[in-house]
Amino acid sequence: MLQRTLCIVKPDAVKKNVQGSIIQKISDAGFKILGMKMIKLSETMGEKFYEVHKERPFYGELVSFMISGPVVVVALEKENAVTDYRTLIGATDPAEAAEGTIRKMFADSKAENAVHGSDSEENGKIEVSFFFAESELA
Ligand code: ADP
Ligand code: MG
Numbered sequence: 001m002l003q004r005t006l007c008i009v010k011p012d013a014v015k016k017n018v019q020g021s022i023i024q025k026i027s028d029a030g031f032k033i034l035g036m037k038m039i040k041l042s043e044t045m046g047e048k049f050y051e052v053h054k055e056r057p058f059y060g061e062l063v064s065f066m067i068s069g070p071v072v073v074v075a076l077e078k079e080n081a082v083t084d085y086r087t088l089i090g091a092t093d094p095a096e097a098a099e100g101t102i103r104k105m106f107a108d109s110k111a112e113n114a115v116h117g118s119d120s121e122e123n124g125k126i127e128v129s130f131f132f133a134e135s136e137l138a
Contacts, residue, residue: 003081004034006127008116011069018106019072022115025102026076029088034128034137035075041067049130058111065111075128075137082124089115
């Protein structure tokens with residue numbers, strides 16, 4: 001089943017200038033890039049994007065981090081994109097991420113963990129359309 005999922009290369013990875021290496025790994029894994037842009041999230045966008053985590057103790061810290069510098073948002077498409085992309089990025093905490101995964105290679109901590117990934121097929125669609133108009137997608 002062809003699915004969409006959203007990658008965000010987070011501010012820690014952009015600061016380290018590893019966005020190119022991360023996007024190359026995603027391409028090499030067979031994901032089609034439908035759209036891509038570098039942006040700096042506003043506080044309102046950061047709060048809205050992570051609204052599902054509003055009640056979690058790290059919400060404030062998460063929003064501050066995500067707006068602390070530019071990010072690269074990438075709309076991806078592939079068969080089973082959601083699960084395959086989450087396998088490619090690895091566990092939320094890089095200390096628990098499998099060898100060879102993007103978070104194992106590029107993340108510093110559970111909070112500053114290099115990349116975002118959608119967690120379900122439905123959220124993949126919702127999150128892609130949060131950042132891209134349909135007319136912007138190849
Ligand atoms: P994932 O990004 O793997 O789907 P979650 O949806 O659980 O993980 O959390 C969203 C993001 O919030 C994580 O990617 C990470 O940046 C941050 N985060 C998660 N847990 C913590 C925590 N315990 N402390 C600080 N930040 C966290
Ligand atoms: Mg999540």
